[in-house]
Amino acid sequence: MKQEKPTNQILDFVEALLDENHTLGFRMKGYSMYPTLKEGDLGRVIKCSADELNVADLIVFKLNDKLVAHRLIDIVHQNNQQVFVAKGDHNPHKDPPFTANELVGKISSIQRKKRIIKTDSLYMKFHSFNSRHFSKILIPLYSFLIRFKSLSNRLFTGFRSLKKNIAIVSENSEKLLFLNAILSVFQGVLPFVIILCIKSLIDQLTVTTAYNAHQHIVFVALLIATALVFLLSAVLGEISAFYLEKMSQSLTRTISQKLHSKHAELDLSNYENPDKQDKIHRAVQEASYRPLKILNELLMGLKSVAAAIFLVGIFMSIRWYLVLVLFLAVVPGIFVRLKFSKELYKLKEIQSTKEREMYYYNRILTGFPFAKELKLFGFFHFFRNLFSDTQQTLFEQKIKHRKAELKMGLYAQFFAVSMIFLSLGYVTFLKINDEITIGTVVLFFFAFQRGYSVLNDFFRSITQIIEDQTFLNDFIRFLNIPSQVKVNRLTSTPFSLKKEIRFENVHFKYESSKREALKSINLTIPAGKTVAFVGANGSGKTTLIKLLCGFYQPDSGKILFDDIDSTALGQAAVCENITAVFQDFALYNITAIENIWLGSTKSAFKRDQAQKAAEAAGIADVIEHLPDGYNTILGNQFKGGEELSIGQWQKIAIARAFYRNTPLILMDEPSSALDAEAEYQIISSLKKLSKDKTAIIISHRLSSVQWADLIYFFHEGELVESGSHKQLIALKGKYYSLFKTATNPKGKAE
DSSP: OOOOOOHHHHHHHHHHHHHTOOOOOEEEETTTTTTOTTTTTTEEEEEGGGGGGTTTEEEEEEEETTTEEEEEEEEEETEEEEEEEETTOOOSSSOOBBBBEEEEEEEEEEEEEEEEEEESHHHHHHHHHHHSHHHHHHHOOOOOHHHHHHHHHHHHHHHHHHHHEEEHHHTTHHHHHHHHHHHHHHHHHHHHHHHHHHHHHHHHHHHHOOTTTHHHHHHHHHHHHHHHHHHHHHHHHHHHHHHHHHHHHHHHHHHHHHHHHHHHHGGGGGGHHHHHHHHHHHHHHTTTTTHHHHHHHHHHHHHHHHHHHHHHHHHHOOOHHHHHHHHHHHHHHHHHHHHHHHHHHHHHHHHHHHHHHHHHHHHHOOOOHHHHHHHOOOOHHHHHHHHHHHHHHHHHHHHHHHHHHHHHHHHHHHHHHHHHHHHHHHHHHHHHHSSHHHHHHHHEEEEEHHHHHHHHHHHHHHHHHHHHHHHHHHHHHHHHOOOOOOOOOOOOOOOEEEOOOOOOOOEOOTTSSSSSSEEEEEEEETTTTTTEESSTTTTTTHHHHHHTTSOOOSSSEEEEEETEEEEOOOOOHHHHHHHOOOOOOOOOOSSSHHHHHGGGSSSSOHHHHHHHHHTTTTHHHHHHHHHHTGGSSSSSTTTOOOOOOHHHHHHHHHHHHHHSSEEEEEEETTTTTTTTHHHHHHHHHHHHTTTSEEEEESSSGGGGTTTSSSEEEEEETTEEEOOOHHHHHHHHHHHHHHHHHHHHSSOOOO
């Protein structure tokens, strides 16, 4: 029994309780006393003096800041004091000697599940006798039993996990999976039925004479039966291919839906943390083919099982022990596959980061967003070298793995072929001695060759399932990633923004950073007013918007909408009442009208409203002059698409925000890609749009925020100034300095 490094105070408390004649229970861990004490047993410990101890008692003592329960095997006197020697029943070596000061007590009984076992019972005496007299023999046996139990538990756990995973990935495909399973059973058996038919034909040929009409009829009947079985096998093959394709499409659709749905609910922190990105990368990569592969392997395994059962019957009719030779031939290959499937997973885990790097470099070399700079600055060779070096590193690691697998695989195949031909030689010997017919020899040749293939397929399926299950677990873990954002879908509290939004002592830092992005933020955004967040890059403005949208939760503090905590409302309710334009707005290669409708796809499309939004954003004239007007595909990803300038794309994003009618408007650098005239138009439209609504604007262009009712100035994650434009100018603080620097042609504050 071991306990993970308890403090001295805990040990002192334990001894104090025992000194007061209390009986304490200690939960056993580990296998050092197996099978006398098993993991999970509850040992009842009583206080005792050194004089009360006897050899073979189960005692508890302190060893290296741990409590250990072992058997006392000797009491000796050294330097005028008693020294105790103990040893675990399953340990080959003795514990270091200890004195009475380290003695805690002795075990009086143990509770194993609901059963109470006293230390003076026959069960305990039996194990005590064995440990003292037969430990050298029993320890290896117990080690084997522990390993076997551990393996059995892993297999059982793995089977339950596999069953659960299959249920998840085959959702909506259960009937197709069952139908394919039935077809696989028939496909597994039919090849051996054909072999039996051929064997019967050959035997019939050896006895058929030219003048025996009955023999001719039997032979023709066998020939027709063989042809029908051949036809049935071919027909089943075609039907199976059809239903496998149906299952494949159904499964792919289900996996895609699960993958997309999970991405939709993932917290942003998962995309900004390299370790989490590695896990997401593996999950997405494996989801593309592992679920279908594991079901195909299961069907292959089922097919092989059906074939193997039929095969055993055939071998029993020849010589029963030959089936053992067949099984023995495939055993080395099983160990090779199991060994290298584990190593392959470890390799893939190690390579996740490098693979993402390689994909990123490939995207730079092939993606349109990078094409202009790639050609202008001529850094094609730089990224190609990075891609090639990374690719070479990954390939070398994979080839090294494959070389080791190939070497051991060749040994396994050599052993298998040797066993096969020894068996063939033995069967030939039986025929020479007329112990079997020529048809039986042919049957054995076909059956052994086919049987080796079947068993090889079966065990390959098993090892592949184990490998696929390991990788599939990455996808299942991805689906089970918990959301840190609390979404209260059961709340009866409606969203309200009639009074204010209030930040109370909000602190926040990103997972991948040690620096606080926001520190002690206390501010109020009055309902129906326009508020501006101003400050240098990295001052915390955009982070504040992310928290307001519920993309992240504060590390401490609260965000309140009309005195209701945002976590009580839930992220979905908050987002439904916000419209926004982010500085890193996305470009969607769909039609112009669909781009605008994205602002509110949950409601019925209103073309008039979309056109008004486009006019307010100053993009209506551009859209109307496109080849198909509002039905023109934007971007150059697809045929017939029309590319826009970055400023025009930003206006599309603004039109999308204008289309959505919500009480709260967020504008994060809404005019960053616009010229002065377009900026003025957007600001004018925003003023009209924000009438009777709450608006928050983030901008480096102070000309864009002067009209705001309230301005908050941020510096290094802290709120340092607040007030209207006139008040902040009069204050002559940081806002004043920034404003004068922006408006003074000489770039200096006056």
